Amino acid sequence: xxxxxxxxxxxxxxxxxxxxxxxxxxxxxxxxxxxxxxxxxxxxxxxxxxxxxxxxxxxxxxxxxxxxxxxxxxxxxxxxxxxxxxxxxxxxxxxxxxxxxxxxxxxxxxxxxxxxxxxxxxxxxxxxxxxxxxxxxxxxxxxxxxxxxxxxxxxxxxxxxxxxxxxxxxxxxxxxxxxxxxxxxxxxxxxxxxxxxxxxxxxxxxxxxxxxxxxxxxxxxxxxxxxxxxxxxxxxxxxxxxxxxxxxxxxxxxxxxxx
Numbered sequence: 001x002x003x004x005x006x007x008x009x010x011x012x013x014x015x016x017x018x019x020x021x022x023x024x025x026x027x028x029x030x031x032x033x034x035x036x037x038x039x040x041x042x043x044x045x046x047x048x049x050x051x052x053x054x055x056x057x058x059x060x061x062x063x064x065x066x067x068x069x070x071x072x073x074x075x076x077x078x079x080x081x082x083x084x085x086x087x088x089x090x091x092x093x094x095x096x097x098x099x100x101x102x103x104x105x106x107x108x109x110x111x112x113x114x115x116x117x118x119x120x121x122x123x124x125x126x127x128x129x130x131x132x133x134x135x136x137x138x139x140x141x142x143x144x145x146x147x148x149x150x151x152x153x154x155x156x157x158x159x160x161x162x163x164x165x166x167x168x169x170x171x172x173x174x175x176x177x178x179x180x181x182x183x184x185x186x187x188x189x190x191x192x193x194x195x196x197x198x199x200x201x202x203x204x205x206x207x208x209x210x211x212x213x214x215x216x217x218x219x220x221x222x223x224x225x226x227x228x229x230x231x232x233x234x235x236x237x238x239x240x241x242x243x244x245x246x247x248x249x250x251x252x253x254x255x256x257x258x259x
Contacts, residue, residue, distance in 0.1 A: 016043025
């Protein structure tokens, strides 16, 4: 069905590339008016060929003033936001020898690195939810899809700050599901595994990493952005009308083999 989001207004963060760009395009193809937020203006420009149903706004989603301005522009252009897809994130895991600009075991992580990861990965979702929720309430309901990671379910020893940020999204999503479900707003959590995007390009260039994928999950491969986008479309749409507070791994079975 090409109209699963017909009549909905969706904000997608981290929309300039990778999973976010795939989601923005798919949502627009399914009838939504889409507001794409990202700090990367060049990547946002590449969404222009998707047509007038995507409004690209340069926005640092860890910055309160910019988030408020982005949400206000979305509402002015398309009307109340009824879908929020929180995708923006960073990872600072080292590919070679660790240095102080990278994530790592907690005692080695600098306060600056920790704060940056928390701000982009977790604070941003707090801000976008906080300033979108009043519009969803006014519209009578909506759907929030927060993207975390399998790293929010089980911890990678090399990226402790990243896992803390993603675990925080799990708590945020459950709190929202409990508090706003009675008001018609569903909140669910997507937990991607390794997905082939620019964020992990540096890892995919390492032969030992690629070799490890054979045992990282039962499917033995990385996922594609389109596979995450389809799961996101389900959670954003009314097809998931009785799904609230769910944690959905899209990871080839990585979480399943860890429990």
